Amino acid sequence: MQTATRPALTAKSYPVDDFAAAQEFFHSNGWTDGLPVVPPTEDAIAACLDWAMMPPDQLIGIEPVRAQPITAEKLAINAVMAGCLPMHFPIVAAAWQGMLKDEFLLHGISSSTGGCAVLVVINGPIRLEIGAASTFNALGNSDRATSVIGRAIRLSLINLMDVRPGGIDRSTLGHPGKFSYCLAEDEEDMTWEPLSVFRGVPNDGTSAVTVMAALAPRQIMNEWTTDPKEILETFAAEMRANQRHYSIYGGNYAIIIPKQLREHIQNAGWSKRDIAEFLYERARIKRKEWADVGKAAIVRDRPEKVHPALESPDHLLVIAAGGPAGGFGAVIPPWMGSKTKAVTVPLGVCVDCEPG
Amino acid sequence: MTLHVFDPTHEGKTAGFALAPRLDTLRGKTVGIITNGKEGTKGFFTHLDRMLRDDLGAAEVVWRQKKNYSAPAEQEIIAETRQWHAAVTGIGD
Numbered sequence: 001m002q003t004a005t006r007p008a009l010t011a012k013s014y015p016v017d018d019f020a021a022a023q024e025f026f027h028s029n030g031w032t033d034g035l036p037v038v039p040p041t042e043d044a045i046a047a048c049l050d051w052a053m054m055p056p057d058q059l060i061g062i063e064p065v066r067a068q069p070i071t072a073e074k075l076a077i078n079a080v081m082a083g084c085l086p087m088h089f090p091i092v093a094a095a096w097q098g099m100l101k102d103e104f105l106l107h108g109i110s111s112s113t114g115g116c117a118v119l120v121v122i123n124g125p126i127r128l129e130i131g132a133a134s135t136f137n138a139l140g141n142s143d144r145a146t147s148v149i150g151r152a153i154r155l156s157l158i159n160l161m162d163v164r165p166g167g168i169d170r171s172t173l174g175h176p177g178k179f180s181y182c183l184a185e186d187e188e189d190m191t192w193e194p195l196s197v198f199r200g201v202p203n204d205g206t207s208a209v210t211v212m213a214a215l216a217p218r219q220i221m222n223e224w225t226t227d228p229k230e231i232l233e234t235f236a237a238e239m240r241a242n243q244r245h246y247s248i249y250g251g252n253y254a255i256i257i258p259k260q261l262r263e264h265i266q267n268a269g270w271s272k273r274d275i276a277e278f279l280y281e282r283a284r285i286k287r288k289e290w291a292d293v294g295k296a297a298i299v300r301d302r303p304e305k306v307h308p309a310l311e312s313p314d315h316l317l318v319i320a321a322g323g324p325a326g327g328f329g330a331v332i333p334p335w336m337g338s339k340t341k342a343v344t345v346p347l348g349v350c351v352d353c354e355p356g
Numbered sequence: 357m358t359l360h361v362f363d364p365t366h367e368g369k370t371a372g373f374a375l376a377p378r379l380d381t382l383r384g385k386t387v388g389i390i391t392n393g394k395e396g397t398k399g400f401f402t403h404l405d406r407m408l409r410d411d412l413g414a415a416e417v418v419w420r421q422k423k424n425y426s427a428p429a430e431q432e433i434i435a436e437t438r439q440w441h442a443a444v445t446g447i448g449d
Contacts, residue, residue, distance in 0.1 A: 160366050
């Protein structure tokens, strides 16, 4: 219920008979991802806003291409629908701050036939506060927090940017990450600096969110060596495969390194910077390799031109996550080269400031 | 028990881009084509160009290509559109 101190919500409200009626109402209006939603009631929405200390009309940002304002109230409605608890909402808001930066190219990535999703990576103490898990099934349904935060991103894209399949969303295939694509880094079980620190956030316990326009994960396996170079050669080969089979152009790649492989690399004294520099050198192909995979038509007159998967080592997102056993890893390619850039946003630094 | 649920959409509160006034005819007009440069657009726009000139009587068809096919057209292209009577954009893959 609205209190004397709580600003009124301005969104239109509708009476529905019960929970089941609410489901049919939301589905029939095209306001869902096809799964049931939590009915966004005033109390639930207000609780999210209260937790984040945001008035309903606070401007999270303006989408630069369509000049679409995104307000805290509308974002909170979608977060509630996704199943978010109030403590999850600041992460959803910070992710949107990042997504609204020009370099993220939100309109392009969400309307493209390429069919990417927004990958959200959480760093810092807030992971523990919200119960985000970083180990078993890290890229799947690992825990409540990452599941609902990732889903909130998709529902808000659908409802606030009209990113519906066949509408603004022109994806040919899409991928399962378009339901939810969020993970937290396993900071308690690594010697490396967190992804957020690698990307410039102060190493002082500041929590942060990184967003990246990302394709589906490509899983690798190498259980037969402890040599960091050999392990990373497998990651490099997968990145090269993506260059051949999908897009040759360099951009942000994320790699997920679970504990088993991570320990071999860490024990050898390799840092995230070392990994990035190694993969920058090894993950690259010549344009003529396109001819090997049926794309000879676009090799044109530049067969010897070398295309690195990363424009620089800084463009690699090395993420420690995954269950404790198994010599697996994953490469998450960018949507399309460097047309979009990953963005990292610190949490709780200044709610009115431009994202970092 | 009745629930009061809130609208999750932008409720039409958008920047309010408006369509340009419709032309009665393209005869004698200058029509711009802003292409994203994708491979599949070449044949499509070439055919459209011919239709605009031969079937609809356009005086001139101007082609401009965006540098980034996923981003808005550059400001110089937007500025040039003011010299056109109509523009074809936003399609092609």
